[in-house]
Amino acid sequence: MASPRQARATLREVADRAGVSTSTASLVFSGKGPVAEDTADRVRRAATDLGYTGPNPLASSLRHGRAGVVGVVVEGRLLHAFRDPFAVSVLDGLAQELDAIPAGMLLIAQPADDPGRIIPQLAGYALDAVVFSLCGPMHNPVVEQLAARGIPMAGNGSPDDPRVAQIRLDERGASASAARHLHDLGHRRAGHIAMQLQGDSSTGPITPADVEKAAYADARDRALGFMDVFGEASPMVETALPDVEQGRLAGGMLLDVPAEHRPTAIVAQSDLLALGAIRAAEDLGLRVPHDVSVTGFDGVDLPWFVGTLTTVLQHGEEKGRQLGVMVRALLAGEPVTDVQMPTELRVGTTTAPPDSDAADQPARSRD
Structure with missing residues (x-):
């Protein structure tokens, strides 16, 4: 039979045993004020005798109106996410800023095929x-629930809602810059490897119509940037996940065709997809x-890759820091x-420039 749960010692009991005021005992545990060392030692000994382990975090959060936790969807x-160096760099930058609040991160996985499933979880x-x-879907059902609770929100380009403060990127222009670099080198036959356009996407060919109907703005806009340079007739493949293996499958679909085609x-929409295309x-x-040039998108550290990937740098750690700065301002009630x-x-x-026979092929550009 389980023994009855022992009542938690209180800060007041610790203060009484140490012969100090409750405010003095509080300063010892918070470390936010000057307390004589012998007095602090008495308080710590009293806490040990009583089994007191520190202030109750729930009570503290109620007093200050803060939970000390920022949810990260x-x-x-x-x-x-942890296999993607770019995602990790964003989380690292965010954590650095949240540490200054201070606040911890609660990572919340949201199923891509059923984003509303986490609403009951968030409510608790x-x-x-x-x-x-x-960069998730443009329309996320959790925004309404969070807004109703008055919880401030910041996003990395999505969800597309005026109640979410955003870190934005010119996705289309950045993707076009990579495509234009290839076009300037003389390439006229180019293929595109896209991240998922829908929550239930599988790896396979896509059309411009699929791009226009995308649920994800970043994948849509990067594909549009590619088409701005090489045209809508260029082959494109969507992937189920932006990882190396899916990039490899997509790259095979583009490259395992007769040489003349x-x-x-x-142009790949992430560095991991680009590495898959290289494989x-x-x-x-x-x-x-x-024989084939490859570009990526992200600019992550790839120490195991021999060479340097041509890619769009989007500075993930700094992005994360900016998200943290936004959160700090939102919590302070400042305009963002x-x-x-x-x-x-x-x-x-x-x-590199293509072989001369490839360079002589007719252009598919809209120029």
Whole structure:
């Protein structure tokens, strides 16, 4: 039979035993005020004798009107987020800023195929704010529930709702810059590897009509940037996940065709997808960049990749910090406006001019 739960010792009981005021005992545990060392030692000994382990966090949050927790909604399984260096860099930057509040992060996985499933779960959490750390769907059903509770929200470009403060990126322009770099090198046959356009996407070919109906603004706009340069007739493949293996499958779909139809360049919507495309090329005996050039998007650290990926840098850690700065301002009741983050194209070793026979092919550009 379980023994009855022992009542938790209180700060007042500790203060009484140490012969000090409750406010003095509180200063010892908070570390926020000067207390003589011998007095502090008496308070700590009294706490040990009584089994007191510190202030009750629930009571503290009620007194200060804060839970000390910021919810971070991550679409899909957390496993996939932790495998993505860009997602990790955003979370790292966010954590650095939240530590200054101070506040902890509660990671909440939101199923891509049923985003409303977490609404009952969210309703049971005491949260100071919520951050949508990655680019999720444009319309997220949890926004209404959070807004009704008065919980401030910040997002990384989504959900598309005026009640969510945003870190924005010129996704279309950034993607077009990578495509334009290839076009300027002389490439006229290019393929595109997109992230998922819908919550239940599978890896396979897509059309411009699929792009226009996308639920994800970042994937849609990066595809539009590619089409702005190489045209709507260029082959495009959507992936179920933005990881190396899906990039490899998509790259195989684009490259495993007769040489006269094979793209001489691939624009991928993430660095991991780009690395998958490079592996697909190697599987087919193609050399990068001699036979096919490849670009990515993110600019993550890839110490295990030999060479330097040509990619769009979007500075994930700084993005995370900016999200944290937004949260701090929202919690302070300060006005917050959307922030436009810069991007830049880093030219590496995975792009080069095509062979002369490929360069002579008719252009598919809208120029």
